[in-house]
Amino acid sequence: MRTQVGIIGAGPAGLLLSHLLHLRGISSVVLEKRSREYVERRVRAGVLEQGTVDTLVEAGVGERMLREGLPHHGIELRYGGAGHRIAFEKLVPGRSITVYGQQEVVKDLIAARLAAGGDLRFEVEDVAVHDVDSERPYLTFGGERLDCDIIAGCDGFHGVSRPSIPEGVLTIYERNxxxxxxxxxxxxxxxxxxxxxxxxxxxxxxxxxxxxxxxxxxxxxxxxxxxxxxxxxxxxxxxxxxxxxxxxxxxxxxxxxxxxxxxMRSFVAEPMQYGRLYLAGDAAHIVPPTGAKGLNLAVADVRVLTEALTAYFKDGTTELLDAYSQTCLKRVWRAQHFSYWMTTLLHTFDEDDAYxxxxxxxxxxxxxxxxxxxxxxxxxxxxxxx
The missing domain is CATH 3.30.9.10 (D-Amino Acid Oxidase, subunit A, domain 2)
Known part of the structure; x- marks a missing residue:
């Protein structure tokens, strides 16, 4: 088998990447070790940033989200016996969040990919990454081989993508x-x-x-x-x-x-690329959920990677691919800081530290x-x- 982009992982990052590439006329195959039922029922994030909402709508997969999602124009900080509203409509006019479960986003993306004839393979075994430092990378799974031009690692923190990068290439930053x-x-x-x-x-x-x-x-x-x-x-x-x-x-x-x-942990692996392997979402970074950034960062990565792959396959240029990690990490580290800030602002740490x-x-x-x-x-x- 052969495809232009081999995608490991059928979470929001892998599915959205496959769909956006399809809209650009770029072929992909998505490999997922879990069953379709499992990934559609897996409860995760539920707060979508304005940019994530816009991305899903622009991609043609936002109809149910707009119908069933819950738009919110503020949040409450509650402490000291009082509630304090942070009013988005006043502070950031025209921008809000939408509460819509990650599993619902996954269902919408799977339905869209299957309706378009997308190649999604669930319950695949023994996925392995090969020769990403060459011009002919490929994936193996269940006794089969998939030749690719590019491999996208969207398989989460415990996936096979990041460990496939040779030891010593990545710098890891983390906090538990x-x-x-x-x-x-x-x-x-x-x-x-x-x-x-x-x-x-x-x-x-x-x-x-x-x-x-x-x-x-x-x-x-x-x-x-x-x-x-x-x-x-x-x-x-x-x-x-x-x-x-x-x-x-x-x-x-x-x-x-x-x-x-x-x-609760923070984690970043730099760079987010090695050879023809590109990491996206939780495969490259984790944030504590206090700031509601995990799913949204994955969408941001995929937007950057889609533009880079489009330039590569349509124009033969590699500038955006070469800059992929650097571009994504600017947003990743901003989200890391915000998530850390929200976490330290609201949680109880050392009970004896009155200061x-x-x-x-x-x-x-x-x-x-x-x-x-x-x-x-x-x-x-x-x-x-x-």
């Missing part, structure tokens, strides 16, 4: 945080029209949503937290303790549909009282323009 997030999906209508980021002495909590009938919640927990230690009653009790700190607010509860513990807690509160007061500081948060949250 001393806590994790316990996340739940619950069959209950949201108790707030917008996301609530709650800073509490008991630990951070986030009130989010997926649909008018399904809510998403997160709790800061120890990094070694076990789900067995968190029955429904304890989860709802802790959410109430951390969120019901504003007079008149009452948290609605309901059936918990899914739950999981997510470690650090006072600094947190001081900066929260500044962000919620200064239009300049609030604008910085708002423009980073809705996503910097492409």
């Amino acid at each position: 945080y001393p806590f994790a997030w316990l996340g739940i999906l619950a069959r209950v209508a949201p108790s707030s029209e917008e996301l609530i980021y709650a800073r509490n002495e008991r630990g951070f909590a986030l009130h989010s949503m997926r649909t008018p009938a399904i809510s998403r919640f997160y709790l800061q927990v120890p990094p070694d937290a076990r789900l067995d230690d968190w029955p429904d009653e304890r989860i709802w009790g802790e959410l109430k303790a951390r969120l019901e700190t504003v007079p008149g607010f009452e948290l609605a509860t309901g059936e918990i549909l899914e739950r999981g513990v997510t470690p 650090a807690r006072r600094l947190q509160l001081s900066y929260l007061d500044y962000v919620t009282s200064s239009e300049a500081a609030a604008t910085t948060l708002a423009e980073n949250y809705v996503g910097l323009p492409f």
Whole structure:
């Protein structure tokens, strides 16, 4: 078999790249080790930046998102017994976020690729990357061989793409945080029209949503937290303790549909390319979910890579491909800083460090009282323009 671009991974990055390349007349094959059912049900991010929304609409895969997604024009920072709204419509006019689950984006992209005759292969085994430092790279899987001009590694943090780069080529930057997030999906209508980021002495909590009938919640927990230690009653009790700190607010509860513990870490691998292998999304970088940047960074990478591949295949020029990593990393590091900033601003760290807690509160007061500081948060949250 032969294709122009071999894509490893059928997450948002790989599927969107395949679709955008199709629109440019460039062929691709997508290889995914999981089943279609698994990738369409995998619950991940749910906050789409303005640029991500625009990209999906421009690509012709945004119809259901526009119909079912929940546009938000602000978020609430809750601390010290009061809520403080960051008003996007005032601070960054014309830009907002849309709450629409990552798994829904994946469903839309899979449907679009299959409708266009795209070559998506699920449940493939033993994917391996070969000869990316030559002009004839190829992939093997399940006893088959796929010859490519370019290979795109969109297979996430634990995929095969990044480890295929020889030792010593990559510089790794990472930070592990001393806590994790316990996340739940619950069959209950949201108790707030917008996301609530709650800073509490008991630990951070986030009130989010997926649909008018399904809510998403997160709790800061120890990094070694076990789900067995968190029955429904304890989860709802802790959410109430951390969120019901504003007079008149009452948290609605309901059936918990899914739950999981997510470690909090920051990770960047530089460069994001080696030979004819190009990394995108979580294969190259991870951010703590506080700033809602993971999926959006993947979309940004794919936009850059699409333009570079179009120039390569249509015009024979390599300037954009050569600059791919450098171009992407500018946005990656901005998102890294914003995610780190939001995380350190809202989470409880060392219980004995009273000085650090006072600094947190001081900066929260500044962000919620200064239009300049609030604008910085708002423009980073809705996503910097492409």
